[in-house]
Amino acid sequence: MQALTDTWLIFKGQMVKSLRNPAWVIIGLMQPILYFALFGPLLQNVVKMPGFAPGTTWQQFFVPALLVQLGLFGAAFVGFGIVAEWREGVIERMRVTPASRLSLLLGRVLRDVVTLVVQSLVLLVVGVVFGLRAPVAGVALAFAFVVLLAVAMASFSYALGLVLKSEDSLAPFLNSIMLPVLLLSGILLPMTIAPGWLNDLSKINPFRYVVDGMREAFLGHYGTTSVWTGLGVAIAVAVACVAWGTRVFRHENA
Amino acid sequence: MITAKGLRRTFRSRKKTVEAVRGVDLSVADGEIVGFLGPNGAGKTTTLRMLTTLLRPTAGAATVAGHDLLGDPAGVRRRIGYVAQAGGTDSGAKVEEELIQQGRLYRLPAAEAARRAAVLRDQLDLGGLEDRLVKTLSGGQRRRLDIAMGLVHEPPLVFLDEPTTGLDPQSRANMWEHIARVRDELNTTVFLTTHYLEEADALCDRILVIDAGEIVAEGTPDELKRRVSGDIITIEVGGDTEEARRILANGAGRAIGLRDVDAHDQTLRLTVTDGDRALLAIMRELDGANVELASIQLHRPTLDDVFLTVTGRSLRDEQGGA
Numbered sequence: 001m002q003a004l005t006d007t008w009l010i011f012k013g014q015m016v017k018s019l020r021n022p023a024w025v026i027i028g029l030m031q032p033i034l035y036f037a038l039f040g041p042l043l044q045n046v047v048k049m050p051g052f053a054p055g056t057t058w059q060q061f062f063v064p065a066l067l068v069q070l071g072l073f074g075a076a077f078v079g080f081g082i083v084a085e086w087r088e089g090v091i092e093r094m095r096v097t098p099a100s101r102l103s104l105l106l107g108r109v110l111r112d113v114v115t116l117v118v119q120s121l122v123l124l125v126v127g128v129v130f131g132l133r134a135p136v137a138g139v140a141l142a143f144a145f146v147v148l149l150a151v152a153m154a155s156f157s158y159a160l161g162l163v164l165k166s167e168d169s170l171a172p173f174l175n176s177i178m179l180p181v182l183l184l185s186g187i188l189l190p191m192t193i194a195p196g197w198l199n200d201l202s203k204i205n206p207f208r209y210v211v212d213g214m215r216e217a218f219l220g221h222y223g224t225t226s227v228w229t230g231l232g233v234a235i236a237v238a239v240a241c242v243a244w245g246t247r248v249f250r251h252e253n254a
Numbered sequence: 255m256i257t258a259k260g261l262r263r264t265f266r267s268r269k270k271t272v273e274a275v276r277g278v279d280l281s282v283a284d285g286e287i288v289g290f291l292g293p294n295g296a297g298k299t300t301t302l303r304m305l306t307t308l309l310r311p312t313a314g315a316a317t318v319a320g321h322d323l324l325g326d327p328a329g330v331r332r333r334i335g336y337v338a339q340a341g342g343t344d345s346g347a348k349v350e351e352e353l354i355q356q357g358r359l360y361r362l363p364a365a366e367a368a369r370r371a372a373v374l375r376d377q378l379d380l381g382g383l384e385d386r387l388v389k390t391l392s393g394g395q396r397r398r399l400d401i402a403m404g405l406v407h408e409p410p411l412v413f414l415d416e417p418t419t420g421l422d423p424q425s426r427a428n429m430w431e432h433i434a435r436v437r438d439e440l441n442t443t444v445f446l447t448t449h450y451l452e453e454a455d456a457l458c459d460r461i462l463v464i465d466a467g468e469i470v471a472e473g474t475p476d477e478l479k480r481r482v483s484g485d486i487i488t489i490e491v492g493g494d495t496e497e498a499r500r501i502l503a504n505g506a507g508r509a510i511g512l513r514d515v516d517a518h519d520q521t522l523r524l525t526v527t528d529g530d531r532a533l534l535a536i537m538r539e540l541d542g543a544n545v546e547l548a549s550i551q552l553h554r555p556t557l558d559d560v561f562l563t564v565t566g567r568s569l570r571d572e573q574g575g576a
Contacts, residue, residue, distance in 0.1 A: 006359065013355050017346045085344065093342030093403065096306050097359040098331045 003100040010099075010107020011114075018111060028074050029119045032066040033126055040130070051193030053219060059132035064142055064214035065187040067120050071149030072185075072207065074116045076178055078154050079161030079170055082108070086165060091249075101249040105158060105242065112154040113147055120146050134218045141217040141227070145210055148234035155238070155245035162248045185211050209233040255411050255443040256282040256305065258316035258323075263300050263309060274300040276467040277314070282445055284410070287437055289458035290447040291557065293567075297467040298447040299339065302415050305445070306336045319411045332360070335404035335412035339419065343399055345389035349380060352388060352399070353406060360407035367406070374402040378432055394425035398432065405436065412436070414446040418453060426450075430457050451557035461557070463564055471564040475557060482555035482563045484513055485529030487536065489522040492546030498522060501543050502536065510535045520548070529554065 018025065043058040052061065085091055094104055120143060124132070157174070164170050184191075184205040191202045191212075202208045213230015221227065261278040264271050275297040282288045290298050303309040305318055307327040315322075321329030343352050350371060357367030375381050378398040383391065391399065397417070404412050417433065418426040434457060436442050448454055454461050455475045463471040463478070471478060491498045499517045502510065502524065511527035526532040529552045540547055561567070 002361070009355055009358050013344075013347065013351060016351060017344070020346065087340075088345060089338045089340035089342035090344050092308060092338055092340075093336070093356075094359065095308060096331055096334070096336040097356070098328055098361060099359045 003103050006099040006103030007107045007110060010094075010103055011110040014108055014111040015114065018115065025115055025119065028070075028115075029122055031073070032070045032119075032123050035069070036062065036066055036123065036126060036130070046189070049193060051190060053215070056215075056219065057131070057133070059127055059130060060134060060218050061190075061215065063124065063127040063132050063134070064218045065211060066123060067142055067146050068149060068185065068207065068211050068214060069182070069187050070119055070123060071116060071146045072153055072181065073178065074119060075112050075150045075153035076157050076174055078108070078112050079157035079159075079174070080167055082158045082161040083165060083167050083170060086162060091162065095249070102242075102246045104249050105155060105245040108158060109151055109154045109242070109245075113150045116146060116150040117143065135220040137222065138217040138220050141222065142214045145214050145217070145230065145234055148231075148238045149207075149210060152234070152238040152241040155241035159241070159245040159248040181205060181207055184208060187211055190215075206233045206237050255284050255286070256280065256316065256318050256445065258305065258318075259314055261301060261304055261314035261316060262312045263297075263304060264312050273467055275304070275311075278464070278467075278469055280462055280469065280472075282411075282443060284443055285437065285441040286459050287433070287444040287446070287457055289454035289461045290445065290464060291449065291451070291454045291461050291561070292447075292464035293449060296464045298449075298464055299415055300467075301464070302336075302413055302445075302447055306334060306413050307331055308336075319409070332407075333409055333411065335407065335409040337400045337404040337412070337414045337417065339415040341396060341400040343388045343396065343403060345387070347388055348384070349375075349386055349388060349391070349399060350384035353402060356403045357406040362407060370406050370408070374405060377435070378402045379428075394421055394428070397421060397425070397429065401429075401432065405442075408440065409442070411443045411445065414444065416448060417446055418448070418450065426453070427456075433457060451561070455557055463561065465565045465567075471560065478557060478560045479555045482559045484511075484525045484527050485532070485555065486553040487524045487526055487529060487532060488551045488553060489524070489536065489540075490548035490550075491520050491522060491540075492548040494545065495520055495522065497543070498540055498545045501539055501545065509539070 040058055040062045043062055047056050047058045047061050082091065124139065160173065161170055164173065184202040185207040186202060191199050191208060194202065209226070209230045210233060212226045216224050216226045258278060258280050261275060263275045264273050278301055290301065292298050300309065304311045305316060305323065307323065307330050315324060317323065318330045319333035321333065323330055353371035353374065354367045357370050358364065362370060375384065378401060380395065380398055380402060383395060388396065388399065401414070401417065404414070414433070418429050421429060430453065433444060433446070437444055458475065460474055461472070461478060462469050471481070489498070495517055499515060499522055502512060502522070503515050510524070510532045512524055513527065514525040516523040524532070533550065533552055537547070537550065
């Protein structure tokens with residue numbers, strides 16, 4: 001119970017701060033919308049190629065991908081914020097309070113999740129305006145994926161930020177992780193059209209399964225192996241990242 | 255309020271082991287203001303971080319505010335306040351938001367947190383600033399907010415790490431008043447680190463001197479000063495310096511309680527047991543011998559001299575180099 005109160009307190013403080021500078025939320029949203037509007041239409045004929053699920057529209061293919069991208073990249077850089085908080089001594093001050101260590105992490109993660117869900121809703125509306133048609137249940141399932149991704153990436157980024165304690169090392173570190181993750185996830189083009197070795201390589205990337213699962217959900221296929229695998233992988237990654245993040249909050253040094 | 259035995263902390267970096275704190279024993283009584291004095295890098299902050307549960311000691315044990323440091327860190331956290339050197343307030347938040355959130359994290363009910371925030375704003379001269387963003391506060395205001403954050407839950411023990419570093423002299427004196435008042439009104443035990451001698455002297459009931467990870471001296475400011483042998487009297491001689499030196503060093507020496515005398519141009523520097531008595535005797539002797547005096551000055555040992563005596567180094571040199 002106390003952990004819930006603590007989480008809420010941290011969340012509230014963080015949210016109030018974010019709302020004071022809503023510019024960042026809008027900037028964060030611009031990127032997927034630009035991708036959607038300026039890159040998406042290029043896929044119009046590409047989706048007719050073999051390797052794409054038959055009958056897929058480019059919107060059905062691309063919106064789930066952009067949701068994953070938003071979840072990954074939107075949350076991946078929250079660690080910069082915690083480096084700033086650490087430098088001001090906020091983290092240390094909170095670590096001396098009796099507040100639950102899990103809450104110190106989850107309160108912040110929850111703020112990021114709420115931000116990303118709002119951004120995803122905006123992206124979805126833009127998608128529908130541009131002709132996206134998807135079943136409501138599928139979209140709801142996709143949002144569950146977005147939430148799990150956001151929890152995982154935000155926790156990862158916070159933990160990494162607190163370990164590295166410097167924007168200068170965090171930026172190259174995150175970029176060097178995020179680029180292969182992006183390229184090997186099949187966000188831009190499905191891995192099913194990749195040559196065998198590339199397809200095999202992408203299978204070590206957990207986010208590939210998440211992307212596949214979300215695309216299935218958007219097509220209205222719920223009980224399939226891809227959906228369950230994607231969900232399972234997303235949950236496992238989220239749990240692992242939260243566990244690491246909590247550990248870092250408990251043991252953070254210097 | 256605090257008892258610690260053999261606290262030790264080593265850091266490992268690049269295969270080198272650094273002993274930041276090498277076995278600190280200390281005890282602090284209820285309602286005391288204890289100053290932890292030492293140069294930068296002496297182990298002050300490391301010791302403080304161990305006592306506040308932020309850093310696990312490599313060895314040793316301690317009881318802090320009635321709870322075992324290693325066995326019940328959560329119990330310790332509930333009963334202490336901690337104000338770090340860097341503060342710990344979020345520059346993007348408002349003063350009131352920070353105070354209330356802090357109170358709530360210390361398990362105060364919402365109404366109580368709001369009440370405490372109001373009380374502390376009054377006590378620490380933060381009235382009218384509740385809706386200001388922390389980043390718009392002046393240095394002194396922000397430091398007082400830091401202190402308020404450490405006191406929201408009325409802890410019986412509060413740790414202040416360098417509470418006045420970076421403040422101008424006026425804000426510093428003002429901060430001393432606030433800290434002294436917290437102790438006087440609530441009997442809060444205060445454990446603070448400082449490398450300002452004036453601060454330790456003005457504020458603390460008792461001082462622990464730490465150097466290179468070990469406590470090298472301990473006592474009230476007066477006791478420590480007494481450890482430095484004697485007062486210093488500086489005389490500027492109008493007439494013959496050498497003659498004055500001879501008079502004071504010979505027959506008059508015993509009456510003055512002279513331990514040492516040093517001549518330099520027109521200046522004599524005497525180390526004496528009791529400055530007040532010696533002052534009179536010196537004037538009488540030199541006057542009797544018709545040696546003209548230009549000025550005479552009594553200098554009592556400061557904690558800087560204490561530091562120099564116990565460590566062989568001046569604290570001020572350290573500050574200059576840091």
